[in-house]
Each structure stands twice: as structure tokens, then as C-alpha cells.
Amino acid sequence: MPEQYKLILKHIDQPGYTPDIECYLRHGGYEALRQALATPPRDLPDGKQLSPQEVVREDVKASGLRGRGGAGFSAGLKWSFVDRRSGKPIYLICNADESEPGTFKDRQIIHKDPHQLIEGMVISCWANDVKLAYIYIRGEMPQGARLLNQALAEARAKGFLGKNILGSGRDVEIYVHRGAGAYICGEETGLIESLEGKRAYPRIKPPYFPAILGLYMCPTIVNNVETLCHVKHIVTMGAGEYAKLGTPNNTGTRIVSLSGDVKRPGYYEIQVGRVTLGELIYHENFGQGLKAGRSLKAIIPGGSSSKVLKAGEVFKLNRKAADGQMTKVDVPLLDLPYDFDSLQGAGTMSGSSAIIVMDDSRSMVDCLANLSEFYAHESCGQCTPCREGALWLAKGLHRLSHGEGRKADADYLQHIAQNIQGRTICAFGEAASWPVLSFVKKFREEFEARGAADEAARSKGAGPARDLKIAASPNQH
Amino acid sequence: MALSIPASLESQLDELVTHYPQKRSASLMFLHALQEHFGYVSNDAVEWTAAKLGLQPINVYELVTFYPMFRQEPLGKTHVKVCRTLSCALAGSSEIRDHFCKKLGLNSHAHTPQTTPDGKFTVEFVECLADCGSAPVVMVGESVLSKASIADADRVLAAGR
Secondary structure, three states: OOOOOOOOOOOOOOOOOOOOHHHHHHOOOOHHHHHHHOOOOEEOOOOOEEOHHHHHHHHHHHOOOEOOOOOOOEHHHHHHOOOOOOOOOEEEEEEEOOOOOOOOOHHHHHHHOHHHHHHHHHHHHHHOOEEEEEEEEOOOOHHHHHHHHHHHHHHHHOOOOEOOHHHOOOOEEEEEEEOOOOHHHHOHHHHHHHHOOOOOOOOOOOOOOHHHHOHHHOOEEEEEHHHHHHHHHHHHHOHHHHHHOEEOOEEOEEEEEEEEOOOOOEEEEEEOOOOEHHHHHHOOOOOOOOOOOOOEEEEEOOOOOOOOEEOOOEEEEEEEOOOOOEEEEEEEHHHOEOOHHHHHHOOOOOOOOEEEEEEOOOOHHHHHHHHHHHHHHHOOOOOHHHHHHHHHHHHHHHHHOOOOOOOOHHHHHHHHHHOOOOOOOOOHHHHHHHHHHHHHHHOHHHHHHHHHHHHHHHHOOOOOOOOOOOOOOOOOO | OOOOOOHHHHHHHHHHHOOOOOHHHHHHHHHHHHHHHHOOOOHHHHHHHHHHHOOOHHHHHHHHHHOOOOOOOOOOOEEEEEEOOHHHHHOOHHHHHHHHHHHHOOOOOOOOOEEOOOOOEEEEEEOOOOOHHHOOOEEEOOEEEOOOOHHHHHHHHHHHO
């Protein structure tokens, strides 16, 4: 039976579990930090020796941990790219700018178990010779910022943070920095600009890879909240045991944010790849299915930027056969294991692990119009294709969803989206384009029918007739 | 300069500057603190921040115009943010926003925050508040209303009148 596996969420929502340090310590808190600080050097077969910090860095790599923010890149590899020879200070930033529509997992950790994040950060700082780190938290989480500040003060008072942590001779300091409502600050180089006190215009890569030229042009690690929490558990469990959770190349656990048209939306922690998309939506341990009388129409599987999946789709995925040979097998949509590789194989991504479900009462035109308005609002305005294009997409979809569409709008929208993706400094260009490209491709008939109906109405002399509605909901404008 | 900064706030801001190797980094936190204290970010507050951090006023002003949370005019006493983005829209957030606007005589078609003439309420349609599992989500001041209903909206209205 598909079940939750609570590693990060182990104590969260337990009766009596509070965010203060005494409660955290009663539940074994900061033991992983003590354990990390006591890591012995490791002798390698070739006669070389790894320092304690190198051991932890190697273990994070060996654990297979992949970033939980969106890109799913190996956390250990990301750490290994850090320029350790420059002589400049190395910074660590926790990306707590949780803003991808559909995502609400980091919020739970920040508000209900802030010390878990802090412990993960202190270990990560120690392992990477970082003395100064920041938590960049969304401006819209003022209570979260206060809780974190309080938790940091508690950790400082107990010697887990500050000068000479636990007598190790190492200093680690962490400060909270608040954003102010801009989605682009979730992009790591935009976040760095914002932390430097500037507009959050993403930097061009190369040369500005954060691992080399990050905060104040110094080597910088940017990791997601959940990713940093996993570091603590890798230390506790050991890389080998941790890697047994989940599936090969998709190790560990992941908190899935489930929203939209399901009976029981919420956050569910699973072993990566051990639960299918269908189980997350329908099983009694998770979403418990759609509302009465409704059938599935579409799924956004990894935050609003991921490409939409259509009910009934079947994907060809690579599978290792018993003889070790790779073969292609047919996997229906609802049987897709919820992991990084399967969703990539299905032409989309698990992104920030946020699933938005849409049932058959929903108009895909209206849903896409809603999303495109988000991207038009959030484009930072630095690159022309994105600044202008995201707005054109939103305007085109506004028109199409307000009774003033044309049959050719489907092509028009695709044309614009194709001319944004790949032509911008950061991945926002793709984030704004992919929903449009996938919605229009997979539900083309709906977009064309809407446009054709509007054309027919106009030719009869009738004016625009329709207001923007998402099914039964009333006007947006 | 008409700005009067209480000593306690100024020492709090001075402490903030010590968090960063470069003073300019503190500008967002300064603007948050000044907006919390004065209700909005005035030109005087921009100039004061710039002088304090050794910047040109434009370096600070361009933050106020870039980041959606900063306001250049006072807000209503009760600040209502209704989430506009998909999961909340699917759960009927536009009905709630329309209800607020209708009851307060505000324009529900406007893209910008709307404040009642008596200064009691500001209603704003905002992008994803990262609590989609509790859609529709409304923020009233700093607190989050989960699974907000029309009845919740009426309670917020009654409390703020």
C-alpha cells in the first residue's frame, strides 16, 4: 500500500510538537551536528585521507541527494563546484523564497520545525568552510521570519551557532534576510542580487556561476530549505542507508504539495519514486480522489512552470530489464512513479514537487490565462523576449478568455512562447513558455474552438460575450 | 527632512547593517522596517536609507518600484491580500476578492491595491502565497486565513470597520 514516509516531516504536526529549541532537543535535535563535528578523517584506498569536512561532502554526494527546489541537480556535485582555492570567503544561502505556484512545503518546515533547517544549515556551513550564511525568506512570510530569528537566537544561546560552535573552534553565523514579493528572487542569481541590495535581475551564466562568482563575487552555495534539511538526515543515517530510501538516482524522500481539484489537498512526504502520480491523487493516504462526479482532465506535475500532462496520456519510459538492458516500456499517466527521472521521461519535470490537479469542469484556456498573468506580473523585465513576450502571452490569453479570441490564437501563442524560451538570461523564459506550449499542444482543440466561437459571434455582429471564468468561479477582472 | 526615526528603531537598523559585509545589502531590510513603522515608504525614507547606507537615493528608490511589497502611499488599516494564482482561483478566490470589493465599494477590476476613502481597508489581489493546500488563501495583515470563505471575509470586514 502506498504510504507516506516521514523523514523531514517526522515530528511536524505531531500533537505537542512546538518550534522552540527545548522541544527540538527533546526529540534528538542537534545530535546530527554533534555527530558531524566528531566525524573522523577517512583513509582512502589510494593512501590519501579525507578531512572530516570532506567526508561529509563526499557523503552528501554519495547519498544521491538532488535539489528539492526545482532543478533536481545533485546537491553534492553543486557543493563540489565551489571554488575553494580563491582565498575568498565562501557563503551559503538557504533559498526560502518559496514562490512557485502550487508549492507550500518549505512553509511547513519554516513554521513548524525551524531548528531542523538550522541544524542542516550549520552542518552544511561547517562542511563547506562557510562562516556566514543567510536564509532568504519570502517577504510574505513575516511570521516565518520571526520564528526563524527566534530559533537562531535560541541556537546561538546554546552554542550551536555563533563563535566556536560546540567548542569545535569553528564559527558559523546565520542571518534572516526578507524578500519583498518578487518571484524572480527564487532564481539563485536573482536572489543573490537581491541579497546584495539590488533589483533581482538574474546574472548571466557564464561567468556568474554562484559556486565561483556568487554573493559579493565570492563562491556561494544556494540550496533549498528541504535540501538542507536532508543533509542532517544523511549525517545521521549515513549515505548508504539514506540512499536506500527512494529509488536509484532518485534517492531519499520528498515532500509533495498537492492542490487543486482533489478531495484532500495537502503536503505528503514520500520515498521518491515509490508512489505513483495516480496514487498521490486518488489513494486514501493522499489526495483521496476528485470531487464527486468529476473526472480527471489535466495535471500540472511540478509547479506551474512544468509542462501540463493530459488525462489518458501514455509515455514511453526507459526501464532496465532483468538482463540489465535498457528497454522502452509504455507507462500510463497515473502509473508514472513520482520521481525526477520518470517525469523528465514524460516530457515534463517534478520541479518543486507541486501537483495541481484540474478536473473536467475546468477550461484549459482559463487555467492557462491565469498562469500567464502570473508570469507577466513576475517577469523582472531585464530581457526583452521575456518582458514583452510574457505580457503578450497574458494579453492574448486574456482576449481569448474574454470572448474576443481568434481561431489563429493557438498558433499565435505558440509562436510567442517559442520565441521566449532559450532567449533569456535565466530560466524564467522557459517557465513562462512551457505552460503555454504544453497547454496549447495538448488541448489545441479547446483553444481553437474558443477562438472559432468568438469569431462566429463577431461575424453575427454580437459583441464580446464571455467573462473570464474558471468553471463556476466569477469574473477575474 | 520631515522624517523622525525613533532611537530604538535606528539602533535596530544599525544592528541590521552588521549582518552584512557590505552595507548596501541591508537596504531591503531597512525598507521593510521603515514601511512597518510609517505604513509606507516615503521619499524621505528613501533618502534617509540612502544616506545611512552610503548610496544614491536612486539605488533605494529603484527597489521600492521593483519589489511589489513596498508601497509609496499609506495603506488602509486592515490590509487584505487575496491570492489570485491558479490553485486559489480554482477554489474560488476571485469570488472572495469580488465580495470584499463589492462590500467596500472598491473597483474589483483594478490591478493595483485599492484603498477605501476612509483609510480603513486596502484590498489587493496578489500572486501565489505558497499555501495552496489551504486554498483559497487570504492574508489579513500578517496572518493567513486558510480555506477562506465569504463568511470569513464578512468577519474581517466587521472587525475592521
